[in-house]
Every structure is written in C-alpha cells, then in structure tokens.
Amino acid sequence: MKRLIFIVVALIVALGFAAPHVDVDFMRPRIERAIERGLGRRVEVGKVYINLFTGPGFTVEDVTVHEDPRAGIEPFIYVRSLEARLRLLGLLSRKLEFSSLRLADDANINLVKTDAGPWNFQFLLGATQAAGMTAINMRGGRVNFKFGDTKSVFYFNDADLDVSPSSEGVVNLRFSGAPSRTDQPQQTFGHFFVRGKWDRQGLDMRVELEPSAIEEVARLFDQHGFGLHGMVALDAQLNGPPSKLDVAGTLRVDDVHRWDLLPKRGGGWSVGYKGTLDLRSERL
Template identity: 25%
Template sequence: MKHFLRVVVIICLLAVAAVAIFLATFDVDRYRPQLLAQLQQALGRPVTLDRISLGWREGIAVQLQNLAIYEGPQASGEPLIQIESAHGVLELMPLLSKRVHIASIVLVHPRILVARDAQGNINLMGLMAAASPAAASGQTGAVGDTPVSFEVASLRIEDGTLHWIDAASQPPLELTIDKMDAAVKNLSRGKPMDVEVRGALGSKTPNLRLSGRVTPPSDASPGSCERLKLTVDDLPLEQVLPSRPGAPQLQGRLATILEGSVSTLDPSQLTRALEGRGTVKLAEPIVANLNILREVFQRFSMLPGLVERLQERLPPEYQAKLTANDTKLSPLDVSFDAAGGALQFGDLRVSTGDFQLAGAGRVGLDGMIAIRATLRIEPVLSAALVKSVAELQALTNRDGEMEMPLTIQGQAPQVAVMPDMNYLASKILVTKATDLLGELLRKGSDQESESQESLLGNILQRALQHEE
C-alpha cells in the first residue's frame, strides 16, 4: 500500500512538473496577432495589446498586459478602456468536458472612459467593455466544429479609474473617480448579478459606494438595475459642479443617499429611466459670486436705483449684507424624488441669518434648474429696509417680514434669481395709489371744484411717475 501511494505521489509531482514546464516554455504570445485581429473585427474598433502570458494561480492563469480599446478609426487619443493587467484563472477539470470555467477575472488598474456628447448621447462602450466578461458568462461558442460553453464565477476591478466627460454641460465638465474597486458576483446568463462599487470622487479616500442587482443588456432586453443604492460622503461640490469665472456656484460638502431602480440601460434613455428617493445634506453651504438679497432688489424695476438708495440710507451693519459677494447658507437637509431625468424637491427650505426661502422645484440631471419659492426677510432687517425706503412697507406681512415670491431658474452655472414682478408691482403700486388717494381726498375737501376725472387722472399720473 505504501509503495502504491509513493507511486501516486511521484505521478502527481511529475504531472505538476510537466504543467510547470509547459507553462514556462509555451509561448502563447505568438497568438497575439490573431487574437488582436479577432478582437478588432468583433468590436469594429482599434485594439492594442502588449503581451499575453500563461502562469499558475490555483489553475492556469492567462494574463493580458496593457490592453486598450479606442473609439476612432486609429489607436490614438484617450482609449475607451485601458487595462494595465488582466488575468483569468481557468479551472482544469471542466476543460475535459469542453467547458471553459473561469474561477475569476481580475482587471488591475483599468482606466475607463464614459462620455456624453453635446447632443446628450452617452457613450458607455468603455464601461461595457469592462463588464463584458460578466455579460459573456453562460454564452456558448465554438472552437473549430466543437461547441464550448463559457462560464465566469466572478469579476473584480482593482484600483481602477473612471473618467467622465460631459460635453453637454456648459462649460464642459470632467470628473474622475479614483481608487475604484468593483466586484460582480452571481454571474448567470439572463439573470440579475450583484454589483458593488466603491471609489474616491473629489477625495483622497473612497467616499462613494454603489450597489445593485444588474441585468445586462441582451438581444431581447435593454437591461435594468434593481435595488440600486448610491451613497456619497463628504464631497466638495466646487470640485464636481461646472463653473465659470465670476459665475454663481453652489459650494459646500455634500452627503447624499439614493435608493431606487433604473428601468433600462439604453444609453439614450438612461437618465430618464432613473427612479427613486433620497436625501441630500450640505454642510458649510455657500452660493459663491451671488448675493441673493442684492440680486432680488436689483430687479425691482418699479423702484429704480433701489439698491443704491438702500446702501446710502442703511446703517453700516446692514449695508454689509448687500455688499457681500457671496451668500452663506445654513446647513441643508432635504428629501427628493428622482424621476423623469430630474431630482424633484417637494419641500425645499433654504435659510441664512437674514432670510428664508421655502418652495419646491426640480434640478435636472442635465443641469437645468427650475424652483419656485417664497422669500421672507427676518423682521429686524425688514424694518431697517423699510425705514430706508418706505415703499417696501407694502411687502411686509403680519409678522413684520418682507415677503415676495420668486423663481430660481437657468442652466447651471448660469442661474438667475427672479422676483415675481407682477406681484411686486401690484403690492407696491396699489399701496402707493391708496396712499395718494387718501392724500388727494383730504385735499379734496379744500378743492371741491376739482372734477372726479381730474382727481383720478392725478392719482394715476403720480403713481406712474413713482413707477418710473
């Protein structure tokens, strides 16, 4: 028995040695030109590959070095995907039954390009190339006349980079997610697979986490994503929002959670297919290059030079509130619904020490903003403003707050704050006309000969002169 076991051990050692010699001496790289030709024909795009090699990692390991796929007709510019190293471990036993069973595929240091053109079309080819091993699991091909099934147990991305270019944004926007690790499990053809991604966006350490159950696109379905959960922590907004020198920009440190689904992975419908709910928290928020109060008062066309009059008459401590370049806000904590390509805010409240904005609106994933709100200025500042310009008394409510409806609209970063001019005109001019009417009626007792027509004309004339 001992002799028999010794023979078995020797045979196993010889087999391992034979495999080792084979892996060390077999030059698989000589097949690289044929592989490149087949890849380029299948993809219809230029492909470059530096080397193919074999090794042993608990199975036969096939390694590709510096694989890149390009968008244009030439292998130039930024690749759709560039992978420093990719290796897959083949299990030996399934090969005997004509099954290619890959225990794992690992992409090391991939750089993936995702772009949106000026017309809003999203190019996901680089991302699809990275995920193609997962989508190919369960497929059947042929080697010569022999059918061979292809299965992948898991796919991992280690220390990757995702580069996003948005030409539809004005100005064009570029974002980079670094230190990206991803894992895809439960790979089975036509069935949802579990995806987990983490990376660093605008941060030196990972602050973004994404998970969901993804059904890959196929000939019969555009694909979908269920149980989607996105979490972002401590993201500096000024590093990820489009900006122009001197243009308004929302700054602060963002934390958000979104849970929902994506009904289709068709790139042309992707943003509108997102549905879900979430929360947004913003610490240390500042609207840079925009003084909201000054912007509102500058649009009072019925009171020309209002800002200048206020700056001349207000006490120094209140003048600074109109001369500041930025608007510092209190921390935000709001809920939203994601639908129709936008984030819908049903109860949006923004405040400073001087005023509060309360309203509702939407922020589109394309950067379009449309918010309707009511501005209420706190009573002490309202009293100082009214004391400086008496006509503003018409805008105060029972609590002594100046109150007015307004809209915030535009394509970021070109956003305008627009008070409701019809409301302002009706409040200020009607109040002024009422005061003038009372004044003229008091004078009317001393001027009984004045006709009703001239009295009305006098009222209108003085009101209109005040509007000018």
C-alpha cells in the same frame, strides 16, 4: 504513496512558478478573439503568459479594449496587465472562453456619453447577451468621463469595480471610487458606493456617499468652492430605465458653518428627496 503525492505536488508548484515565465505568444490571436466575444469590443494584447496559480488562465500585457465606434475612438479600457481566467466548461467543447478578467491597478476605463444620447456602457448589453459577457474585476483603477469628444475634468480615483453577469440576463454591479478633478490637487474625499443590478429593462441601484467635507464636494462643481464648511453624506435608490430613473433618498448635512466661524453644536439635519433622472438628456 506519500512520496508519490509529494512529487506530484512539487511538480505542480514548480510548474506554477515556471509558467509565468513561459511566453505563449502563439495564443495571442485566440485570446484576443475570446476577450472580444466576452465584451463585444475589438481587443489588442501584447505579451501572453500562462498563469496557473490565479487561473488556470493567462496573464496578458498591454491590453487595449477599443471603443464602440458610436462612442468615439479613444479606448474603452487600457491596462498594462490583466489576468484572464479560463471558463473550464468551454474547454470541454474545445472553445477558448474566459469566465473573468482581473485588471491590474493601473487600469483606465472611459465612460462616454455619446452625442446621440446613450452612454457607451449601454451598448454592452446590445453587443452581447448578459449570460455571454465576461466578468470584470478592477481594484484601485481610474474611471474617466467624456461627453462626446470632450474629456471631463471629473473622474473617479482609487476605483474598485465588479461586473458579474448571470445566466438570467442580469448584470450585477458593485463600484466604489473617490471623486476627483484633474485641475485640483488630490482631495480628501469620501468614496461613492454603487451596488445593484442592470438588465435590458433598466437599473436597480443603491448609491451612497461617505461623509465628506462640504468644501471638497463643492470644488467638484466649482474650483473656488462655496465658502462653507461642514460634512455631507447621501444615499439614493435608483430604479427604472436610464431615460426615466426614479430617484429617492436622504441627504445628511452636519456642522455647517462659514470658514471664519465655529460650527454650532447639534447643527445638522437630514432631508429626504425624490425625483426623476434622465441619463440620456442629463436632466434631473
């Protein structure tokens, strides 16, 4: 009996190692359609391989998730490789579905604010119900921003993203990334963290910025900075529909001084703030 168990385990391990080298290109059209159903976007993929160890599912290369036509023609997501994990319950009805897509660390996501007002991510819930969405996981990727057809110099580097839909129609979101500019060298900047949920009624998000150099924060808005040194951190709570988000939080500033002076001891303060943010018209 022990020998039989050993043989079965050995066969499973052997299959697991061999599977990634088996090209199953004949599955490509079905895999494209399954990803399209989960994201509500047209999808094109390259080579396809079976993946047993991190699945069961598939490793898919050269994946392009096209944009909603209302937001432009540049792809919504491009990644050289992703792991698509099967939704096992779907197999019982002989339907190919994926429970999650794990993007490789070279993934690029484009967030677009359309000329009509909405952001492209707002179309996701309109294209598919939250319960039918596929979970997305990204580690060490990049998030770019566009306003209409114009690409912003601002982007998030070293971005981690977890988008997890639930059966209640709620999408849970966790994000972290380092703000950067394409026209500046790599900044020594703290990470933004976003945690919360999103449904058709609106957002409920917690936003935090790690303590970061004031000069680096200033360079996000002005290449030359403001000539001030010190540290800044913030937290914010956002609630409501995208067109009328209630915002409240705290801004913490420490060791503020000019470049030619030393900081004063105990020279820090916290400021509470609140207001309303309209993502559609970019008005705070």
